[in-house]
Amino acid sequence: MPSYSLANISRIVSGKLLGEGEVIISHLVYDSRRIQHPETSLFFALHTAHGNGHRFVENAYAKGVRAFVVTEPVALEGVTQIVVTDTLASLQQLAAYHRRQFSIPVIGITGSNGKTIVKEWLNHLLEADYQIIRSPKSYNSQLGVALSVWQMESQHTLAIFEAGISQPGEMSKLQEMIQPTTGVFTNIGEAHSEGFASMEEKLREKLQLFTEAKLVVGPAELLASLKNRTFTWSTKVEATLEVFDVTHEAGFTTIHALYRNEKHTLQIPFSDEASVQNAITCWCVLLQLGMDREQVQERFRLLHAIDMRLQLARGINNCLVVNDSYSADTTSLKIALDFLAQQSAGLKRTVILSDFFESGKGEEELYTEIAQLVNHYRIQKLVAVGKTVSRQLPGKIAAGVSLQSFSSTEEFLQSFKTSDYHNEIILVKGARKAGFERIASLFEQKLHGTVLQINLSALTHN
Numbered sequence: 001m002p003s004y005s006l007a008n009i010s011r012i013v014s015g016k017l018l019g020e021g022e023v024i025i026s027h028l029v030y031d032s033r034r035i036q037h038p039e040t041s042l043f044f045a046l047h048t049a050h051g052n053g054h055r056f057v058e059n060a061y062a063k064g065v066r067a068f069v070v071t072e073p074v075a076l077e078g079v080t081q082i083v084v085t086d087t088l089a090s091l092q093q094l095a096a097y098h099r100r101q102f103s104i105p106v107i108g109i110t111g112s113n114g115k116t117i118v119k120e121w122l123n124h125l126l127e128a129d130y131q132i133i134r135s136p137k138s139y140n141s142q143l144g145v146a147l148s149v150w151q152m153e154s155q156h157t158l159a160i161f162e163a164g165i166s167q168p169g170e171m172s173k174l175q176e177m178i179q180p181t182t183g184v185f186t187n188i189g190e191a192h193s194e195g196f197a198s199m200e201e202k203l204r205e206k207l208q209l210f211t212e213a214k215l216v217v218g219p220a221e222l223l224a225s226l227k228n229r230t231f232t233w234s235t236k237v238e239a240t241l242e243v244f245d246v247t248h249e250a251g252f253t254t255i256h257a258l259y260r261n262e263k264h265t266l267q268i269p270f271s272d273e274a275s276v277q278n279a280i281t282c283w284c285v286l287l288q289l290g291m292d293r294e295q296v297q298e299r300f301r302l303l304h305a306i307d308m309r310l311q312l313a314r315g316i317n318n319c320l321v322v323n324d325s326y327s328a329d330t331t332s333l334k335i336a337l338d339f340l341a342q343q344s345a346g347l348k349r350t351v352i353l354s355d356f357f358e359s360g361k362g363e364e365e366l367y368t369e370i371a372q373l374v375n376h377y378r379i380q381k382l383v384a385v386g387k388t389v390s391r392q393l394p395g396k397i398a399a400g401v402s403l404q405s406f407s408s409t410e411e412f413l414q415s416f417k418t419s420d421y422h423n424e425i426i427l428v429k430g431a432r433k434a435g436f437e438r439i440a441s442l443f444e445q446k447l448h449g450t451v452l453q454i455n456l457s458a459l460t461h462n
Helices: 006-012 053-062 087-099 115-126 142-149 171-178 199-210 273-288 293-301 330-343 363-376 387-392 409-415 437-444
Strands: 016-018 027-029 041-044 067-070 080-083 106-110 132-134 158-162 182-185 215-219 230-234 241-249 252-259 262-268 309-314 320-324 348-354 381-385 402-406 424-429 451-455
Touching: 006 016, 006 080, 006 087, 041 053, 041 087, 053 067, 067 087, 087 142, 087 171, 106 115, 106 171, 106 199, 115 132, 115 158, 115 273, 115 293, 142 158, 142 171, 171 199, 182 199, 182 273, 215 273, 230 273, 241 273, 252 273, 262 273, 262 293, 273 293, 320 330, 320 437, 330 348, 330 363, 330 424, 363 387, 381 387, 381 409, 387 402, 402 409, 409 437, 424 437
Parallel strands: 027 041, 041 067, 067 080, 106 158, 106 182, 132 158, 182 215, 215 230, 230 241, 320 424, 348 381, 348 424, 381 402
Antiparallel strands: 016 080, 241 252, 252 262, 309 320, 309 451
16 A cells, blocks of 8 residues: 655645654545544545535544544644645645656546446456556546545556546646556547537547647547547548448447558457447557457457446345456455445345455455455455465454355355345455356346446445
């Protein structure tokens, strides 16, 4: 995790330090309901359209937080305060400073639609080659970008962040925090257009994200003003990748294009127009990275649809099931566990968890962090599926947690009994290669057909 002293943070944000400056901070928080590591947390009392974060300083204090960024000093014993004129601006200053400590490639994604899909697909397509840090879910706002960038650590070799705006003047702040070396522009449409005088103004604002980017990927029609630092695609005009034929058949789409005067073909397991455009955008990124065409095709075949809503469904024996069976990283685990806690309503909390792959962290550090999350969210039953998770978690989780271990998904499937699950809310959380969709189907195949879909953007106050 990042590690900054309060004295250093105060200098970075040009604040007035009141109290002990040697305290080390690793976690930035703004919601007093979601404090997990109070001793190393810095609480930002944000002013928003919905209220004043200073009202929740005492709540954070009651949970053990002793470091605050405020615009009005608070009278609490034993706290350190950094007094500033604008708490959100200070959070963004800190994020921008943290970003400047890294020289790794950073991909910044913007556009009216498809930002999160492209980000998640690029993560899947590139995770075998890089240690990737990316925006959680759709964290692309003035606050969300700052929190995303703060997660950058020394083990990461690639960052992928998305940026969303709704009015003029916003993108320059996001650019300062993300500072992309490669830009990705998905498209431009009507989303959030009410804040702009024209589509041209909206385009100019979005392009500000790429002010210092060495290369920008996107539709040729939208990137003409960027001249010689683009990798473009088009079905109509001259471009780096010229798509000349798109055919659909039985849930698959085959895309034919010219690249460097050679014909290239890409097959994807989707047929809708939005997925085709998003796939072409990702294809361009992989081509400019010099990836072998056979390797590109193989990775695209494994892409799956990204549902940015966690689904809560009724399952067997009065259980509720949260299916998050295509990703396993600590950021998405925190979000899923928070959702589980909010929806538990007295039900026993159960988590079925796979091995975590390619995190860039040592096993001991990674699974200690996972165990801390399990303990913090008061999980009562943990099912560990995989050799590493089964070996690492015993001894790390709280004594009251019922732990079951299986060496593989196949072993779990063979031993599964519906009678083992009653009156529980069950999070199915697995890496893509673990094939946890098969586990989720054990619960979901007997559903009554009622599914509640939760918008994660609202959940994360983003």
